[in-house]
Amino acid sequence: MARCLAQGLWRQGRDPARIVVADPDPGTRRALAATLGVRVTADNHDAAGAAPVWVLAVKPQVAGAVCQALAAVAATRRPLVVSIMAGTPCAQLRHWLGTDRLVRSMPNQPAAIGAGITGLYAAEALSPADRATAESLFHGAGATVWLHDEAQMAAVTAVAGSGPAYVYRLAEAMEHAARAEDLPPETARRLVVQTLLGAARLLEVGDEAPARLCERVASRGGTTEAALQVLDAGGWMPLLGRAIDAARARAQALAPPGQAPAGAAAER
Known part of the structure; x- marks a missing residue:
């Protein structure tokens, strides 16, 4: 997902020299530098040190170690922090990082081609300017x-974040079945x-409910x-409802603490 977001920034025409990505994997760093021209580093502090905006794109299980190391x-920097970590609430991020300039987000996989959707949440106290900055990252x-x-x-995680897999x-x-x-x-x-x-396009451009479109075909x-x-x-709709509920429960149950090394992204 971090790669998808970096690609989206590249499509917006953002200066890649101002985007710094930290990742512990050398292969990932080389690939990002070669394909997007962004700056790369193995050190989270190097990425975050001079950046006014941080994007935390790590697994929830390692979030604690990453955030506490950057506290x-x-x-000092008081950055705007945008998290794309499932299951990690703002209260926990505030505890780890000591800042209230926080935005939670949940993009989905089609973001890689500019066709995704991102759910965003921020406390009411966050300034309109910070909200606009956070939203612009996902345009x-x-x-x-x-x-x-x-x-x-x-x-949102269960419906949109996991949703592409249901379609696949x-x-x-x-x-x-066709074969x-x-x-x-x-x-x-x-x-x-x-x-x-085609069906998704009809849903997008029309004002008819899915049930009505279904009736028109059937x-x-x-x-x-x-x-x-x-x-x-076969219980198609109840089964999907249970699947989405299971994904929601899992999103809530994800444990944020962790010790393994992980990366972060920042825009200078």
Whole structure:
């Protein structure tokens, strides 16, 4: 996800020389420097030392170690801190870093091509300028939505953060079924991908609810109705609801403390 965000900044035309990425893996550093032209380092302090904006793009399990090691720098710099870590609330970040200039975010994988969506949360005390700065970081990654309640971030994680995987699993099932009906693999894939793209586009540009669009496809006694009856009998919608609820519960249960080395990103 950190790479997706860096790519989004690059698409916005941000000066790559002002973007510093810290990562413990040499291969990742070389790849980012070669493809995006950003500055790279193995030292989080080097990235954060002169940066007014920090993006914490680490696993929640190592967040404690990363933040506590940067607390002294945060006290001096007073940066705007944007977190894309699941399950790590602002209160915990405030405890680790000692700053109230905090924004939580949850982008999703299509951010890599500028087609994602990011949920954002910040306390009401955060200035409008800081909110605008935080939101601008994600303009190259797609759309954004602001949340009024931090508790909603777990649901955003379950619906949007994990959501692309649900679509990929649907695509996988549709391709498998198409091949089982003797369609060539390349034909099956093209049919499935374009169908999903077109359906998503109709949802985006129209003002009709998904249920209404479904009704318009499913003529009485027709092929679509026969297929939907099978899905409904199998508990399609309740099953997906349970899956999203499981993802939400996991997002809430992720333990933030950790000891392993990890990286962070900052923009100077």
